[in-house]
Amino acid sequence: xxxxxxxxxxxxxxxxxxxxxxxxxxxxxxxxxxxxxxxxxxxxxxxxxxxxxxxxxxxxxxxxxxxxxxxxxxxxxxxxxxxxxxxxxxxxxxxxxxxxxxxxxxxxxxxxxxxxxxxxxxxxxxxxxxxxxxxxxxxxxxxxxxxxxxxxxxxxxxxxxxxxxxxxxxxxxxxxxxxxxxxxxxxxxx
Amino acid sequence: xxxxxxxxxxxxxxxxxxxxxxxxxxxxxxxxxxxxxxxxxxxxxxxxxxxxxxxxxxxxxxxxxxxxxxxxxxxxxxxxxxxxxxxxxxxxxxxxxxxxxx
Numbered sequence: 001x002x003x004x005x006x007x008x009x010x011x012x013x014x015x016x017x018x019x020x021x022x023x024x025x026x027x028x029x030x031x032x033x034x035x036x037x038x039x040x041x042x043x044x045x046x047x048x049x050x051x052x053x054x055x056x057x058x059x060x061x062x063x064x065x066x067x068x069x070x071x072x073x074x075x076x077x078x079x080x081x082x083x084x085x086x087x088x089x090x091x092x093x094x095x096x097x098x099x100x101x102x103x104x105x106x107x108x109x110x111x112x113x114x115x116x117x118x119x120x121x122x123x124x125x126x127x128x129x130x131x132x133x134x135x136x137x138x139x140x141x142x143x144x145x146x147x148x149x150x151x152x153x154x155x156x157x158x159x160x161x162x163x164x165x166x167x168x169x170x171x172x173x174x175x176x177x178x179x180x181x182x183x184x185x186x187x188x189x190x
Numbered sequence: 191x192x193x194x195x196x197x198x199x200x201x202x203x204x205x206x207x208x209x210x211x212x213x214x215x216x217x218x219x220x221x222x223x224x225x226x227x228x229x230x231x232x233x234x235x236x237x238x239x240x241x242x243x244x245x246x247x248x249x250x251x252x253x254x255x256x257x258x259x260x261x262x263x264x265x266x267x268x269x270x271x272x273x274x275x276x277x278x279x280x281x282x283x284x285x286x287x288x289x290x291x292x
Contacts, residue, residue: 003194004193004194007194007198011202015206019209021222021229022216022217022222022226022229027219027222030222030225031225034228037229037232038228038232044199044236045239048239048240048242049243050243050251053254056255056258057235060261060262061261065265068269069265069269071269072221072269072272075273076221076282091215091216095215099204099208099211103204106197106200107197109200132248132251135249135252136252140252143252143256151259153263154262155263155266158270161270161273162270162273
């Protein structure tokens with residue numbers, strides 16, 4: 001009973017939040033709605049007993065990813081609206097077809113998957129976090145390391161991409177030098 | 191009220207995936223395009239966690255972790271590229287991005 005109420009409540013909230021994200025015209029509303037939706041999704045993980053995943057969802061998504069997006073929004077001129085063309089009929093028809101196919105596949109999937117056995121069955125009396133640690137560091141150690149390297153590469157690439165021409169310190173320059181620099185940058189950029 | 195089963199979660203995941211697809215298809219602002227891809231990745235994560243729970247198997251949760259890692263690195267690289275683009279063209283409109291000269 002409690003599970004059903006929680007599921008329907010959070011399902012409604014998540015769908016509403018993500019709907020706002022894809023339809024609103026204000027970038028700030030989209031960002032806050034997306035962050036709220038991420039938090040509500042972590043509730044599903046807690047209901048499903050995947051405690052560690054829920055905590056990671058809150059920390060990584062609403063902590064790190066949303067902070068990055070907020071930084072991006074400060075950087076870009078988001079007060080100016082980007083014009084969005086509306087009403088392409090083919091997109092709507094295609095999306096509706098795709099959605100219908102997906103729902104049919106979802107309902108057909110349990111019939112096909114009757115003979116699935118658990119590869120790493122959950123142990124009795126062991127917490128989720130402990131279990132995740134055991135499986136992650138025994139069976140999935142190499143993918144874990146590869147993911148770590150991928151994150152490092154992405155971080156370095158992000159810094160290199162965003163930090164171009166940031167090797168000068170504006171606080172240590174006089175105003176004349178800053179103006180000179182700006183003109184030089186304008187020439188380079190145009 | 192009936193018991194919540196695997197199909198409930200899968201249907202929720204499909205609904206969220208379709209919302210994300212709509213966002214990817216009709217958004218012209220690149221930042222909001224990224225938001226829509228986050229929705230896609232999250233809907234898949236829900237499906238992974240639900241399957242993991244109902245089959246008593248931890249592989250689904252592992253895959254969800256790796257999906258989260260990929261999403262994080264995607265944001266880092268994507269935002270860097272977006273900043274470079276914004277510095278050059280002073281706009282993040284998708285329709286302005288028709289040439290691949292960089």
